[in-house]
Amino acid sequence: MSMVKSSPDPVDIHVGARVRLRRTLLGMSQEKLGKALGLTFQQVQKYERGANRIGSSRLFQLSKILDVPVSFFFDEMTTDTTQKADGMAEGNKQVFEVDKLSRRETLELVRAYYKITDPSVRKKIFEMVKAVGSSAIGSDES
Structure with missing residues (x-):
């Protein structure tokens, strides 16, 4: 049984979108955020898309750099998203809602x-x- 996922976890997508939202509101580039984290801008992109999961220590680091509480990254998360996190549900309405916020x-x-x-x-x-x-x-x- 393979543990490879075909699509990002809805929670990772949500958290990544919140990182992008806050970074953009601060007028910070992906490059600048990457430098502060010791990462490339491509790695920041993967976090923001939800393609790469953000670990707890990295999330704490992001909260300091972006000047928000860690809880900010989970704000406005719908029950729909948390129920889909187990990978059992089909479709992903939350992705569209988050995309609208991130335009x-x-x-x-x-x-x-x-x-x-x-x-x-x-x-x-x-x-x-x-x-x-x-x-x-x-x-x-x-």
Whole structure:
């Protein structure tokens, strides 16, 4: 019986996507993160895709470099993901959800949003985007 997996574990995909999300929000390149970890940017890419599992000591190191608690990497993990972690379920809806969060457009929007220094202006923009998004529900656009 072979232990080789045909696809990455859903939990590894989620954790990797959270690493990418935080790294991108900080405006840090894969090269810079790799240097801080003593790895190549290709190894960082594999972590971010979930192709390589991140060990506990490496996750702790990442939390220090990216200035987040270790729990950050598991935040927003759905029950769906944790149930699929055993490899028994088919399909992977979570991959799509994580991909949406990791899109460059999404990350650039969030970074630009946090550059708005006036909290009242930021709140008004937030409310406006929510309102426009709500009015788009039911239309053909995603």
